[in-house]
Amino acid sequence: MTILMLCNLTKRYDGRAALDDVSFRVAAGERVALLGHNGAGKSTLMKTVLGLLMPDGGSVDVAGHAPGSAVARAVTAYLPENAAFHPALTGREMLRHCLRLRGQPAHQADALLEKVGLADAADRRFGSYSKGMRQRVGLAQALIGAPRLMILDEPTSGLDPISRRDFYALLDELAGQGTAVLMSSHALSELEARTDRLLVLSKGRLVAEGTLAQLRAEAQLPLEVRITPRRDVDGTVRALFPEASGEGVLRFPCALRDKLDALSRIAQARDLIVDFDIHAPGLDDLYARISQRGAA
Amino acid sequence: MLNRILSTAEIEFRIALRNRWVAMGAAMMVLFSLVLSAAGTGATGVAADPLSVIVASLVSLAVYLVPLIALLVSFDAVAGEAERGTLALTLAYPLSRGSLLAGKLVAQTVVLALAILAGCGAAALMGFAMGGREAVQGLGALGRLFWTSLLLGMAFLSLGHALSCLARRASGAAAMAIGLWLAVIVLYDLGLLAAVVADDGGAFTTRVFPYALVLNPADAFRLFNLAASQSVDAASGLSGAASSIAVWKPLAALLLWPVVAALLARLSFERVQP
Ligand SMILES: Nc1ncnc2c1ncn2[C@@H]1O[C@H](COP(=O)(O)OP(=O)(O)O)[C@@H](O)[C@H]1O
Ligand SMILES: [Mg+2]
Numbered sequence: 001m002t003i004l005m006l007c008n009l010t011k012r013y014d015g016r017a018a019l020d021d022v023s024f025r026v027a028a029g030e031r032v033a034l035l036g037h038n039g040a041g042k043s044t045l046m047k048t049v050l051g052l053l054m055p056d057g058g059s060v061d062v063a064g065h066a067p068g069s070a071v072a073r074a075v076t077a078y079l080p081e082n083a084a085f086h087p088a089l090t091g092r093e094m095l096r097h098c099l100r101l102r103g104q105p106a107h108q109a110d111a112l113l114e115k116v117g118l119a120d121a122a123d124r125r126f127g128s129y130s131k132g133m134r135q136r137v138g139l140a141q142a143l144i145g146a147p148r149l150m151i152l153d154e155p156t157s158g159l160d161p162i163s164r165r166d167f168y169a170l171l172d173e174l175a176g177q178g179t180a181v182l183m184s185s186h187a188l189s190e191l192e193a194r195t196d197r198l199l200v201l202s203k204g205r206l207v208a209e210g211t212l213a214q215l216r217a218e219a220q221l222p223l224e225v226r227i228t229p230r231r232d233v234d235g236t237v238r239a240l241f242p243e244a245s246g247e248g249v250l251r252f253p254c255a256l257r258d259k260l261d262a263l264s265r266i267a268q269a270r271d272l273i274v275d276f277d278i279h280a281p282g283l284d285d286l287y288a289r290i291s292q293r294g295a296a
Numbered sequence: 297m298l299n300r301i302l303s304t305a306e307i308e309f310r311i312a313l314r315n316r317w318v319a320m321g322a323a324m325m326v327l328f329s330l331v332l333s334a335a336g337t338g339a340t341g342v343a344a345d346p347l348s349v350i351v352a353s354l355v356s357l358a359v360y361l362v363p364l365i366a367l368l369v370s371f372d373a374v375a376g377e378a379e380r381g382t383l384a385l386t387l388a389y390p391l392s393r394g395s396l397l398a399g400k401l402v403a404q405t406v407v408l409a410l411a412i413l414a415g416c417g418a419a420a421l422m423g424f425a426m427g428g429r430e431a432v433q434g435l436g437a438l439g440r441l442f443w444t445s446l447l448l449g450m451a452f453l454s455l456g457h458a459l460s461c462l463a464r465r466a467s468g469a470a471a472m473a474i475g476l477w478l479a480v481i482v483l484y485d486l487g488l489l490a491a492v493v494a495d496d497g498g499a500f501t502t503r504v505f506p507y508a509l510v511l512n513p514a515d516a517f518r519l520f521n522l523a524a525s526q527s528v529d530a531a532s533g534l535s536g537a538a539s540s541i542a543v544w545k546p547l548a549a550l551l552l553w554p555v556v557a558a559l560l561a562r563l564s565f566e567r568v569q570p
Contacts, residue, residue, distance in 0.1 A: 047384060047570065050384070050388045051388075052384055052387055052388065052569070052570050053569060070390060073388065073389065073390045074390050076388065078384070078385055078388040079385075080381055080382070080384045080385045080388075081381065082381050083380070083381040083382050083384075083385055084380045084381060084382065085380070085382055086311055086380070086382075088310070088311050088314035088315060089307065089310065089311065089314075093307065093310065094307075097303050097304075097306070097307045098389070100299060100300065100303040101300050101303060101304075101389045101390065101391050102389065102390060103299075103390070138385075141385075
């Protein structure tokens with residue numbers, strides 16, 4: 001079931017397009033990551049989905065309702081980018097307020113804080129929290145009332161690796177309950193493979209869409225083969241792999257479909273080689289390639 | 297809806313408590329009230345009871361202090377949230393912009409009421425200490441001072457909200473608040489005085505001036521309190537012309553201003569894009 005649908009969404013600031021003809025859907029239980037450099041339009045897209053900004057063209061549909069309508073607000077949770085609650089309030093006070101605003105019993109605040117690992121800091125003032133703790137309070141308020149759509153703007157920025165793992169575990173749990181999740185990030189390496197689908201946004205346009213594996217195949221980044229020959233037979237090995245370059249360690253690119261060929265050539269030269277390695281392109285290589293292509 | 301407004305009011309009141317606005321507002325009012333009581337009673341030889349005399353001098357103080365406290369408490373309301381990045385979140389909650397402003401207004405009105413009450417309490421204590429039983433005669437004027445101050449303060453709370461919406465940053469809102477205070481409380485009267493002097497009893501003085509005076513919430517506050525207690529305002533210098541104005545006019549202005557200001561704030565908020 002589609003929870004979120006964007007059709008040809010366009011948003012301009014002073015004539016400059018921050019979102020340009022963006023269309024996609026997010027189904028219940030799906031985790032979709034919106035990827036893009038700073039200024040790509042991720043926050044603008046999210047605010048438009050929340051009904052905080054009016055689009056200049058196209059439409060948004062949240063569970064069959066207009067963005068910003070009472071129903072849409074009631075079923076949508078949001079974690080803004082870099083939000084800092086008032087420094088004079090404690091985490092518990094803030095969450096109790098958030099619960100009441102959503103018409104939920106305020107006593108759930110403790111359970112929520114427990115869930116994001118902040119039970120100990122519940123009575124400390126927000127001003128004394130670290131960046132990661134602030135992000136956790138933000139996350140806790142987004143969990144209120146089993147939302148059907150979650151909009152998380154750069155939720156993993158500022159989280160340490162362990163917190164990030166906890167965050168993805170939480171995301172899995174939510175998706176399991178049927179919540180549609182749309183999260184953004186400017187670093188592909190923070191997303192890992194825990195999302196079902198990636199959308200790459202570049203200068204307001206959607207330039208790629210698919211699973212990580214699909215994007216990788218589509219971008220057609222070659223693998224890199226690295227061979228360490230035995231010192232004494234360096235010349236022989238070079239002759240066997242004429243396409244290779246490099247001192248000491250020989251490197252050469254290899255298309256995905258030629259992987260097995262490369263492997264059998266290496267196997268034939270097994271006596272001449274100390275070690276070898278097939279390196280998959282890094283996520284950030286991939287990302288750079290895709291957004292380059294989108295910008296062109 | 298009411299629950300959401302009340303919850304917003306509660307959280308805002310907590311913030312005001314922790315930021316010491318409550319303590320500071322009350323302390324300012326009490327301090328000035330005590331100073332004026334001590335200074336004011338020595339000079340007068342009028343038949344009025346001491347509390348009435350204190351209230352009369354408190355009126356000319358409240359006209360400066362109450363709008364100032366109101367603007368101090370309110371200027372951060374929207375710009376501060378925008379700056380902290382929580383405005384977008386608050387507006388994404390099932391809470392209308394009107395309810396959000398209403399919640400803040402309720403909390404800040406309570407803060408203001410406490411401050412004014414503290415000032416009035418101090419004045420009453422001084423009045424009874426100096427005049428004994430006689431001070432009872434001044435209680436009516438004191439009560440009037442309380443609720444008219446509150447109305448004046450509410451108007452400026454909402455004006456502060458409107459400025460907070462117009463300014464993108466809290467610092468900008470603070471500067472605008474000070475500008476507003478200067479313009480409405482200080483410069484407006486000076487301008488009117490200059491105009492009256494230049495006009496020398498012409499059409500401006502008889503036709504425009506009374507309305508111009510009533511339209512300003514601070515002047516309306518002063519006029520109403522002085523007219524209602526039939527005392528003379530030595531501080532403003534506008535009392536001569538003021539005596540010709542019917543009491544209901546400044547009262548209507550005092551009652552209308554909080555409503556008009558709240559509408560202005562609501563309209564300004566509509567234009568804010570988080
Ligand atoms: N309020 C605004 N006024 C004018 N331009 C804006 C505003 N907000 C964002 N932009 C511009 O829109 C583009 C997209 O911004 P944003 O959505 O914040 O990107 P991201 O979240 O991907 O970093 C940027 O070029 C930014 O400068
Ligand atoms: Mg952003």
